[in-house]
Amino acid sequence: MDTSPILAVREVVKDFGGVRAVDHCSFDVMPGSITGLIGPNGAGKTTMFNLVSGAISPTSGRILFQDRRIDGMGMHQTFGLGLMRTFQIPREMKRMTVLENLMLVPAPQLGERLWASWFMPWMVSRQERRVEAKALEVLELVSLSHLANEYAGNLSGGQKKLLELGRTLMADPKLVLLDEPGAGVNRTLLRDLSANILRASAERDITFVIIEHDMRFVMAMCDPVIVMANGAVIAQGPPDQVQQNPEVLEAYLRGPGSSTWQRAGTDAEDPALDGRRT
Amino acid sequence: MDLAGIADYLVAFAIMGGIYGVFTLGLNVHWGFTGLFNIGIAGFFALGAYTSALLTTSPPDPALFEDFKFGGNWASIGFLDWGLDVWFVLGLASAALCCGVIALVIGYITLRLRDDYLAISTLGIAETVRFFFLNEKWLANGSKGLYRIPKFLGDWIAPENYGYLYVVVVFAVLAIIYLALQRAVNSPWGRVLRAIREDEVTAQASGKDVFRFKLQAFILGAMIMGIGGALYAHHVRFLSPLTFDPMLATFIIWAMLMVGGSANNKGAVLGALVVWGIWVATQSLPGILSDPSFRLFMVGVLIVAVILLRPGGILGEERRVTRLADSDAARPNNPGG
Ligand SMILES: Nc1ncnc2c1ncn2[C@@H]1O[C@H](COP(=O)(O)OP(=O)(O)OP(=O)(O)O)[C@@H](O)[C@H]1O
Numbered sequence: 001m002d003t004s005p006i007l008a009v010r011e012v013v014k015d016f017g018g019v020r021a022v023d024h025c026s027f028d029v030m031p032g033s034i035t036g037l038i039g040p041n042g043a044g045k046t047t048m049f050n051l052v053s054g055a056i057s058p059t060s061g062r063i064l065f066q067d068r069r070i071d072g073m074g075m076h077q078t079f080g081l082g083l084m085r086t087f088q089i090p091r092e093m094k095r096m097t098v099l100e101n102l103m104l105v106p107a108p109q110l111g112e113r114l115w116a117s118w119f120m121p122w123m124v125s126r127q128e129r130r131v132e133a134k135a136l137e138v139l140e141l142v143s144l145s146h147l148a149n150e151y152a153g154n155l156s157g158g159q160k161k162l163l164e165l166g167r168t169l170m171a172d173p174k175l176v177l178l179d180e181p182g183a184g185v186n187r188t189l190l191r192d193l194s195a196n197i198l199r200a201s202a203e204r205d206i207t208f209v210i211i212e213h214d215m216r217f218v219m220a221m222c223d224p225v226i227v228m229a230n231g232a233v234i235a236q237g238p239p240d241q242v243q244q245n246p247e248v249l250e251a252y253l254r255g256p257g258s259s260t261w262q263r264a265g266t267d268a269e270d271p272a273l274d275g276r277r278t
Numbered sequence: 279m280d281l282a283g284i285a286d287y288l289v290a291f292a293i294m295g296g297i298y299g300v301f302t303l304g305l306n307v308h309w310g311f312t313g314l315f316n317i318g319i320a321g322f323f324a325l326g327a328y329t330s331a332l333l334t335t336s337p338p339d340p341a342l343f344e345d346f347k348f349g350g351n352w353a354s355i356g357f358l359d360w361g362l363d364v365w366f367v368l369g370l371a372s373a374a375l376c377c378g379v380i381a382l383v384i385g386y387i388t389l390r391l392r393d394d395y396l397a398i399s400t401l402g403i404a405e406t407v408r409f410f411f412l413n414e415k416w417l418a419n420g421s422k423g424l425y426r427i428p429k430f431l432g433d434w435i436a437p438e439n440y441g442y443l444y445v446v447v448v449f450a451v452l453a454i455i456y457l458a459l460q461r462a463v464n465s466p467w468g469r470v471l472r473a474i475r476e477d478e479v480t481a482q483a484s485g486k487d488v489f490r491f492k493l494q495a496f497i498l499g500a501m502i503m504g505i506g507g508a509l510y511a512h513h514v515r516f517l518s519p520l521t522f523d524p525m526l527a528t529f530i531i532w533a534m535l536m537v538g539g540s541a542n543n544k545g546a547v548l549g550a551l552v553v554w555g556i557w558v559a560t561q562s563l564p565g566i567l568s569d570p571s572f573r574l575f576m577v578g579v580l581i582v583a584v585i586l587l588r589p590g591g592i593l594g595e596e597r598r599v600t601r602l603a604d605s606d607a608a609r610p611n612n613p614g615g
């Protein structure tokens with residue numbers, strides 16, 4: 001069994017001016033796992049994703065991906081190593097079709113070289129057909145096929161979240177960071193989503209780290225779960241253990257995310273709750 | 279005006295319209311597809327024009343007591359001639375190369391920074407180029423200007439009919455640039471540019487080296503503008519730094535792109551012809567109506583009208599631009615607009 005972590009975060013600090021968004025965080029993500037990253041609003045989860053993906057650089061500390069320092073790299077470089085992320089607030093290419101949004105992603109595209117588009121268009125076009133077929137397949141998976149030729153900017157909030165997820169399915173990443181993939185997505189579709197994530201994890205050997213406020217989703221999908229509060233990691237372990245941890249409960253009760261947590265325990269089977277999350 | 283007079287008039291219009299079409303295509307690479315805000319088109323215009331003119335023009339006759347000494351004189355070098363005036367192609371290529379190198383330097387410095395730095399530095403380069411050619415009298419005769427710029431295939435046709443030849447040359451160059459650009463923007467390369475225009479961060483998260491693509495687009499657009507400048511130089515055959523004022527060398531090209539349709543190469547060329555047509559037509563209006571400031575105002579009105587009535591321009595961006603995979607019969611639905 002492979003025991004070295006695919007992602008290792010070591011004593012990472014991130015300051016924004018006077019605000020310390022991430023405060024000496026350390027944790028490991030094991031290969032093949034679906035790791036949950038939870039915590040109240042403003043805990044620093046998205047900032048952690050930004051640090052790991054290379055959108056921003058840490059103030060101090062180290063981040064290792066497959067034993068290789070990646071802090072300070074740009075997002076296109078971490079992508080090249082096999083690390084993909086989605087955005088909490090979807091960032092689609094508005095005036096490009098949904099299909100083109102996906103076709104952009106696959107990494108080594110011959111046609112991205114100007115000379116190839118001029119001098120070997122037949123080869124580029126052959127590759128394009130493959131990329132397009134792949135994109136149509138992914139659209140099927142995220143239930144957006146009927147919108148393939150719509151401008152991405154015209155999608156609804158939930159559909160944009162699905163498109164974000166679709167982007168990660170277009171490439172062959174080793175590690176995928178999903179920032180609230182389920183926010184604004186309806187319950188039935190969320191079930192499909194979970195199934196897709198589980199399948200990708202099992203069949204394609206992709207490791208996931210998922211930020212999610214929906215505790216039912218986290219408890220069902222993730223093991224282990226890492227809990228952040230005020231920029232620090234306050235607990236990690238199997239979901240049922242974390243759920244009992246007094247420190248975690250307290251962080252949630254104090255923080256603005258308290259109601260979400262309680263719902264996980266008490267309302268798990270209540271279908272009436274389905275549309276209630278914001 | 280007799281028939282021949284009208285024809286001459288139309289040819290003169292078409293030549294400048296076609297040259298403006300080249301600039302508009304260049305700006306389309308910058309702004310339309312990549313979202314690079316170049317407000318110093320005049321700089322690349324002037325650089326391209328002077329490069330080709332200086333390399334091909336003969337040095338001045340000492341008897342004329344001119345200040346300047348330089349003149350590449352390619353037009354009189356036998357082996358660049360062969361009766362085919364090969365020097366013309368080399369002049370255009372040098373203009374493109376020179377603009378490309380300058381764009382590489384500016385782009386390398388500014389394209390990593392915030393967008394506004396590029397805008398400021400393009401404005402800066404336009405003014406710098408102008409002052410450079412104004413002050414370095416030994417090179418380009420300062421404000422007295424450079425003249426006797428050679429004609430491409432000037433021996434082939436009587437001077438009074440030369441326009442009929444040059445208009446074909448201009449539109450041939452325009453067509454080549456248009457076709458090359460269509461291929462480029464239809465390909466995954468063009469898709470990356472548009473992704474950068476829409477959201478740089480997502481493009482980066484999709485593994486694209488945004489800086490590299492922006493640099494390529496900036497260089498390509500600048501090279502096209504350089505070719506436009508060279509075409510202009512061999513058309514007007516006289517250059518002075520005062521030719522390249524921001525109004526007719528930058529602003530009007532932006533107007534052309536806005537009116538014709540940003541991110542649509544057909545629209546860019548159409549916009550150049552339409553706006554240039556209005557500009558030329560209003561020249562012969564009576565009294566104050568032909569005043570340049572009034573005509574400028576008319577162009578402004580036209581831009582506002584287009585923005586209000588057809589925000590994307592006369593021919594806006596097509597919904598799906600990358601079409602290399604379109605032969606695939608398995609397309610679901612393909613709305614045509
Ligand atoms: N670019 C930035 N500049 C300044 N402060 C920032 C920046 N990004 C994040 N912060 C601050 O860092 C803290 C953590 O924010 P972050 O977005 O990581 O929270 P989060 O855990 O993702 O919360 P949520 O669950 O609401 O998405 C917040 O206080 C936020 O205001």
Ligand SMILES: [Mg+2]
Pocket residue numbers: 045046047088
């Ligand atoms: Mg967040």
